[in-house]
Amino acid sequence: xxxxxxxxxxxxxxxxxxxxxxxxxxxxxxxxxxxxxxxxxxxxxxxxxxxxxxxxxxxxxxxxxxxxxxxxxxxxxxxxxxxxxxxxxxxxxxxxxxxxxxxxxxxxxxxxxxxxxxxxxxxxxxxxxxxxxxxxxxxxxxxxxxxxxxxxxxxxxxxxxxxxxxxxxxxxxxxxxxxxxxxxxxxxxxxxxxxxxxxxxxxxxxxxxxxxxxxxxxxxxxxxxxxxxxxxxxxxxxxxxxxxxxxxxxxxxxxxxxxxxxxxxxxxxxxxxxxxxxxxxxxxxxxxxxxxxxxxxxxxxxxxxxxxxxxxxxxxxxxxxxxxxxxxxxxxxxxxxxxxxxxxxxxxxxxxxxxxxxxxxxxxxxxx
Numbered sequence: 001x002x003x004x005x006x007x008x009x010x011x012x013x014x015x016x017x018x019x020x021x022x023x024x025x026x027x028x029x030x031x032x033x034x035x036x037x038x039x040x041x042x043x044x045x046x047x048x049x050x051x052x053x054x055x056x057x058x059x060x061x062x063x064x065x066x067x068x069x070x071x072x073x074x075x076x077x078x079x080x081x082x083x084x085x086x087x088x089x090x091x092x093x094x095x096x097x098x099x100x101x102x103x104x105x106x107x108x109x110x111x112x113x114x115x116x117x118x119x120x121x122x123x124x125x126x127x128x129x130x131x132x133x134x135x136x137x138x139x140x141x142x143x144x145x146x147x148x149x150x151x152x153x154x155x156x157x158x159x160x161x162x163x164x165x166x167x168x169x170x171x172x173x174x175x176x177x178x179x180x181x182x183x184x185x186x187x188x189x190x191x192x193x194x195x196x197x198x199x200x201x202x203x204x205x206x207x208x209x210x211x212x213x214x215x216x217x218x219x220x221x222x223x224x225x226x227x228x229x230x231x232x233x234x235x236x237x238x239x240x241x242x243x244x245x246x247x248x249x250x251x252x253x254x255x256x257x258x259x260x261x262x263x264x265x266x267x268x269x270x271x272x273x274x275x276x277x278x279x280x281x282x283x284x285x286x287x288x289x290x291x292x293x294x295x296x297x298x299x300x301x302x303x304x305x306x307x308x309x310x311x312x313x314x315x316x317x318x319x320x321x322x323x324x325x326x327x328x329x330x331x332x333x334x335x336x337x338x339x340x341x342x343x344x345x346x347x348x349x350x351x352x353x354x355x356x357x358x359x360x361x362x363x364x365x366x367x368x
Contacts, residue, residue: 026082026093027141027150030055034097034157035107039131041123044269044332045364047174048123049111050131053097053157056083057133058140059178059217060091062286063243066132068277087278091216094139096154104161105168112169122363126172126197127165129158136179138216159188166192172366175199176240178217180226186233194367197266199238200227204248205256212292213245213283224259231263236367239263242271242332244312246295253312254319261323266365268325271332272312275299306342309334331359 039050055074057066067090078086083093111127119125129135135158141147162185165171173196175182175189182198189196200223204210207219230237239260244253260268273279280299287294298308313331320326338356343349 026056026089026095027139028081028095029150029153030095030097031077032097033100033103034161035100035104036111036127037107038111039128041131042335043360045122045124045330045362046176047126047128047131048114048119049127049171050129051127051161052130052132053135053154054130054133054137055095055097056090056093058091058094058137059134059214061178061214061217062282063213063245063273063279064090065274065276065279066090068279069132088282090282094133094137094150096139096150097157099153099157099160101160101164105164108164108169108171112171122361124172124174124364124366126174126366128174128176129162130176134177134179135175136177136181138179138181155184159185162188162192166195170195172196176201178214178223180218180222183226183229186230186235189230189235190233194236197236197238197367198230199240199265200224201240201242202227202256202260203241203244204252205259206252209245209247209252212287212290212294215286227263236266237263238265238267238269238364240269240271241316242269243273244270244316245273246298246308248312250315250319253315257316257319257323257325261325265325265328266367267328267330268320269330269332269364270313270316271334272309273299274309274334275305302336306337306339309337310342328365330362330364333359335360 034051034053036049036051039047041047055078057064067087075086078093081093081095083089116125139147139150139154141150162173165173173192175196175198178201189198202220202223205220205224207221210217210220227237227239241256241260257268280296283294284296287296298304313333317326317329317331320329333356338353343353346352
């Protein structure tokens with residue numbers, strides 16, 4: 001183990017010390033340990049399993065689809081940590097999972113032994129970091145000492161788990177982040193060879209626009225720099241233009257895709273914003289606070305959103321063809337875009353539905 005990890009191991013028990021309840025500990029430690037769990041992605045072709053380091057996320061992305069699930073499944077437990085409304089308070093709570101190496105290894109063995117026939121082929125037999133949070137987020141706590149403890153624990157969770165996956169399994173790993181903090185682990189990523197792919201979510205290159213939709217996430221310019229550094233370091237990179245915003249017009253999408261094309265990513269994913277639970281209300285509230293006018297009228301009705309989503313997917317597809325990266329483009333159309341009512345509005349309904357089936361069953365690339 002590296003000297004950095006040795007230091008993390010020494011302070012890790014302090015991080016998971018029990019805290020009194022009930023109280024407001026929205027930035028702290030969750031009760032259940034971090035383990036590898038089967039995920040339930042539909043038509044994403046990202047992974048078969050997920051390793052999530054925390055409940056909650058400090059990036060506070062206004063469009064995020066995760067808190068709606070948290071409200072239903074974890075609401076009562078989150079209330080014990082001072083979270084009254086998991087959806088409305090998204091971005092204000094980050095509860096890191098404690099480390100239990102025995103339980104982690106048990107979950108790793110379970111994943112490793114899963115027969116390939118029981119796995120979705122589009123998962124590439126991979127574990128994603130992360131599916132409901134970001135593995136490289138900034139931990140913000142009013143007490144500086146506690147903040148350092150939590151940050152060290154978060155780093156330990158990622159590095160130690162990756163070392164065990166690398167050394168005690170044959171599974172693949174997909175890193176997906178919005179943070180340049182991942183650069184600190186490029187050495188570890190590289191040790192996986194073709195078993196690991198590194199990706200960044202990059203919906204736009206406009207820092208000002210991202211500040212409205214992703215108020216506490218690192219700027220797109222920083223993410224693009226991290227992607228370029230990853231490519232230079234010899235990592236296998238991919239990009240997720242996800243989700244793009246209604247304000248991402250053709251010129252904006254072209255600029256982003258041109259920057260992406262220069263990286264020659266193994267896959268470029270794209271998804272427009274989908275309506276989930278209270279995410280539109282969160283977007284509108286953030287815009288109001290910042291005094292920004294957004295095109296939220298596209299979310300007014302199901303039909304207007306469908307038209308927006310189909311148009312965005314079509315524009316990205318055409319631009320990818322123009323830029324010569326269509327071969328490795330992977331669109332993520334929402335399953336509701338396959339409705340018969342929408343298809344009937346298309347010039348060629350049969351062809352439209354066939355294309356949706358293509359994207360839904362596409363298997364994303366993995367290094368050979």
